[in-house]
Amino acid sequence: VTFHDGEPFNAEAVCFNFDRWYNFEGSFQNPAATYYWQTVFGGFAETDPDSGAPEDSLFKSCEATSESEVTINLTKPSASFLPAMALTNFTMASPAALEKYNADEGRVNAEGIFNASGTYGTEHPTGTGPFMFSEWIRGDRLVMERNPDYWGDAPGNIGTLIFRPTDPAAQLQALQTGEINGYDLVSPEDFETIEGDDQFQLLTRPAFNIGYVGINQAVKPLQDIEVRKALAHAIDRQEVVDGFYGGQGVVAKEFMPPEVFGYADDVAEYAYDPEMSKQILTDAGYDLPVKIDFAYPTDVSRPYMPDPQANFEAMVADLNEAGFDVQTKSAIWSPDYLDNVDNGRYGLYLLGWTGDFGDPDNFIGTFFQSQQKAWGFENQEIFDKLDEAEVETSQERRVELYEEANRLIMDFLPGIPYVHTEPALAFTANVQGYQTSPVSLEPFSLVTIEGGS
Template sequence: MTSICKGFNRAALALAVALVIPAVQAKTLVYCSEGSPENFTPALNTTGTSFDAARPVYDKLTQFTRGSTQVEPALAESWTVSPDGKVFTFKLRKGVKFHSGINGFKPTRDFNADDVLFSFERQWKADHPYAKISGGKYDYFADMGLPDDLQTIEKVDPLTVKITLKRANVTMLANLAMDFASIHSAEYADMLAKANKKEQFDQQPVGTGPFSFVMYQKDAVIRYKANKDFWGAAGEKALVDDLVFAITPDPTARYSKLKAGECHFVIAPRPADLPEMQKDASLKLINQPGLNIAYWAFNTQKPPFDKKEVRQALSMAIDKAAIIKDVYLGAGQAAKNLIPPTLWSYNDTVKDYAFDAAKAKDLLAKAGVKTPLEIDLWYMPVQRPYNPNAKRIAEMMQADLAKVGVNAKLVTYEWGEYRKRMQQGEHITGMLGWTGDNGDPDNFFFLRGCDAARPGGQNLSKWCNKEFDGRLEKARTIADVKERTKLYQEMQVIEHDDAPDMKIAHSVVYEVMRKEVNGYKQSPFGSHQFNGVELK
């Protein structure tokens, strides 16, 4: 991605940064973020890095109460759901103002139903004027089955929208609080279309959120300013004048900047740095069990990983306990299911594959695999909340695999490219992970659903099991938690036995900030919000 501020030279950038760094300036909050966003339209993205960068700008119809999994009204001030669970009618909030754009856009009207229809129809309808802009891939929308489940989205009146589904979906209100459901300005889109500048829409964002976008220099800085017209409650408004993302991929560099006062907040500290952080009176270290999973996916469409015995064998070949001890340093627990044990419907009766190199070798031989077997092992180039050091884990796996006759070539790419290539299925095996978006087990299990196994989908094992998928689809139509729990527990057994991936760990998520930061609430979804946060 090139800079989206044409004519914004390096001298001007240096001046802009100098105005906001060091972070001790009273009304500027600086977040040392871990990477660059792919763009600023959440519907096009799947990474927490990109969602974090867009989140200050946008609102959704529903939202999660900051720091919790509770769904609450946002741009929709109320809603009703039909008895059959198929029709959702939203009453929209009156008087909500859109930001002005950095390219001269000035809104002439308030938020209304046209903006809702634009935002969803772009993802849903192939003939939408913005459908193909910026690549036109809406992976969240597609992987969750919405292209098939949606029947109509109707504007009842300027402040009422009705969404009708072909089948009931009890996760719908929580899904609409996820980032892919962010609401954009249809008027802004029209202005850019008339100027033949549609590509600016996803690079120079306009929303209704607590902060408005100011500028972005790739791999360097994103700057936002407080939206004085934000509709939210006083405690949820922007409580600082400026918000800056200082893009700093290296965790050691982030920590150094934090100690020097060059940033106020960082995520994903190195486990080895935690004891020192805890002793520093100028810092506040917070943590909570992560709603997450780190996994190693086997591409089931590529031999010999089309055989479950091979996938089971490699699951047995890895010393998971050593990874937890040496890489997570006590900030994680071994995983055996896709969902973490803190989430309802977790099936604790599932037995993890034991570390057994001899049995792994025997299984490979029985599956007809001749050794040495040459594979690739992809690892993430960035630190994630669920995986503190993917390269180190890959090196440990590589050593374990060599002992059973498997030679693993380690592969990585730039973060956005890595995700794109894995979603296309270029890998043989590869590491990734997930942090839940909405507190519902469906939000994890869809990662192994057949919809998400398509090229570009988020099912990185490219595994489609009809028994698993049938239960996944059925559970979405059932309101009864006991019935859903039974289906989800059966799905965990099916997935374990077929072994499309090896579960590595559920991590404890640590975040650290300077002591002058007040009002920040750690999200169970691993997202980062800075409205309602002040400096004292």
Template sequence: MNFGIAQHSIALACTALSLTLFPVLAAPASAKTLVYCSEASPEGFDPALYSTNSTWDASSKPVYNRLVEFQNGTTNVLPGLAESWTISDDKLTYTFKLRNNVKFHTTEYFTPSRDLNADDVVFSLQRQLDKTSPWHTYITGITWEMTTAMGLPDMVKEISKVDDKTVKIVLSAPSASVLANLAMDFASILSKEYADHLQADGKMTQLNELPVGTGPYQFVNYQQDSVVRFAANPDYWDGRQKIDDLIFSITLDQTTRIQKLRAGECQVASYPSPADVAGLKADSELKVLEQPGLNVAYLAYNTLVPPFDKAEVRRALNMAINKQAIVDAVFQGMGQVAKNPLPPAGWGYNDAVNDDPYDPEKAKSMLQAAGVGNLAMKVWAMPVSRPYMPNARRAAELIQADFARVGVSVEIVSYEWGEYLKKARDKNRDGAVILGGTSDNGDPDNLLSFFFGCAGVGSSNYSNWCFQPLDSLLQKARIIPDQAERTKLYEEAQVIIKREAPIAALDHSTVVMPMSKKVSGYVLDPLGSHRFDGVDLAE
């Protein structure tokens, strides 16, 4: 699930890169440049280490490919680096046939001597599972969060090379979501040859700083917290892109992003304030794409810390939150109140679940009955805009006022985005954290296992809530092939989550993307990413 989990800040060596060291690759005299005003800095450029869309937007999407890919704008799985695959009768063995003549990027810092082969696939995936590999711990503090949350350590029995163009993946049990998982960002394919060179030179962390992939764009340079530059891959297996130079202009402030868009300093801008949407739609120079998001925002209690270890306390606090007021103030018509952690736009959603009523008086009496008085707590507010929560500070202020009405005092805290995510994972974290996510593959398991799986405690499970009946149910649903049967289990899971209340589900948003009318070919991604393959810009 993507929303944000940082483990490693990019080394200072990467920030020192300059255009004198890494000039933009040669392009035609009439080179087209597209500037995207992004909302946050990438945490690194090895996508398997992270779980934020802002990081994947600047790494896996432009630089890398996967064995299989999501068709742009859908959750349909299509061939990627694997041109075809077969599945054994027992649904345990997947055999992938790789494309011929797939080139890795030639950059200022690496020149490949061969095309993509099976060694690259095995290396890219196996390092995430093999704890004895030096690449398993090449960045301090790695947890391979997405890999773990998706259950791959238990799901995958073997990854092996059959021949240079054939890879075999053997599962421990059938999985209904394995192909969708392999289309996710953490399954991006890196160059083993490049990794071997870095290891021999004692520069392994460079794999996360100076990326080499097979994707539509290749990395040029990164100036920390300022700009990321890419150039069209001249040898891209699926055809050279029409945009020659792709630039991510990192602009944290929503208002500034829109100002840059209107001024023509960027052609696409992420996550506008809902208050700005009507004006953007009225601008004759702009167009605004819009669709319901496969997302959710929530307030996650730390269930390992009293009194939040008691479900009755968590339910009482949930009843104290006026979620409609948050949606009205923060989204201004571009969102809806959430009662489940799954979005209603996706399959598996349980509309029969009854939400907690907004009832401050009952919440107060429930806290008293639970022996909780004079409670003081922290509420964490994200420092960046996300599609599921454009203004976490405002939401935190409203929650602060709601909790005050039931006798609970709240201190609002925040940190720089990467630090926010790192500190929020601490099992001893003081306070409830505002976060959320957008589905990475459209499968209910993605969000539910990521948020609530026992394997994610201390990482992606920000409530640190391991409830074995739910965990067993999710593991069962993962291996059932029939979607109708899986739906029943996910509906049951949502009933359990509502009853035990490890989080307060806050909202689901409508996703909007404003851009210049000169931009064509851009498709809104239901999975929350920003892709620029296939995009063009009129003169």
């Protein structure tokens, strides 16, 4: 196996990648730059206390014990470490390319937003897969070419992959005119049109996500559990799901889907009741309306929120009717909005999560196992419960621990989960072999375009 630049993929290359991540310094310790390292492994070899990264690290060292074998040493047991290795964020990269194209150069601007300044990630990403990077013109297209030296099976016939951002309102038309072969995140309102035309096909992914309203308790008065309860009772989640998900959504009551082990059926629930919201606030001594800020992302469609603005406007109307005075905010999804969320610049914010691997540690562990600026709270009971569940090696006991954790979380109410969805994709009828995945790991190397070459 070789990297796309011809360099060998071996144990030394694996350890180079792990050691690189572990030894990140400066701006690369910003949560926006190394979010997944921090959620899976924690801190770094020398963690800057002002970076926002966790102090302790799960990773200890990597040893190349033979040409094709590595030993990863951890600082404590972890039942979720192996499934976490399926994350694309831990894809192996060519050590030579990383160094040649300055992959470790970056900076945080005056607004606290991280930007890479090297060209590795934007012009020269170099892996081992069936397709190789060709070009990326931001806002226009990403082009990948078939790897003629790919080591594995690639029975499909795609030679060139072109990914283009399109206006969600224009995606169906682009499919109908033959401009594109397929698109992701089909708007629910287009399902009937696609399914009713034999020139097209509609595929769905299994529900493996959560849409939620995040609550940053560092922003007053959100540290008050009574305010958070009032917020939860104020939003008509069923109306949002019925109105904007085309029958592909179900109302969520906790921060992970029922398909994941450790889901608890008996968590605290907060039924829609705007009058109860007002009563809770007045009983807690607040004068109505209570002022809060609430943000949503622009220029994005996600499986758990196909139309963020529509969800947001419906929720704002609910909140304003239930004793709140909502100050609205918005920002472009990447990098501004995500960076603002990760660094605690919003009070309430619209967000969600598609699971990366099938373990509750990737849902509630990612959100609530340690103190994070996005959530703005410290609850040692929840932290300890999730720590215990992560290191437990008995599957039966892990199920019990995560059920207990879900109950604790929904009693504490760090946010408001509201939807699980089955995201949809549309293709022309001649696209064959596309295999949907709950975590969107869908290999184009298996896809055949009938009548194409």
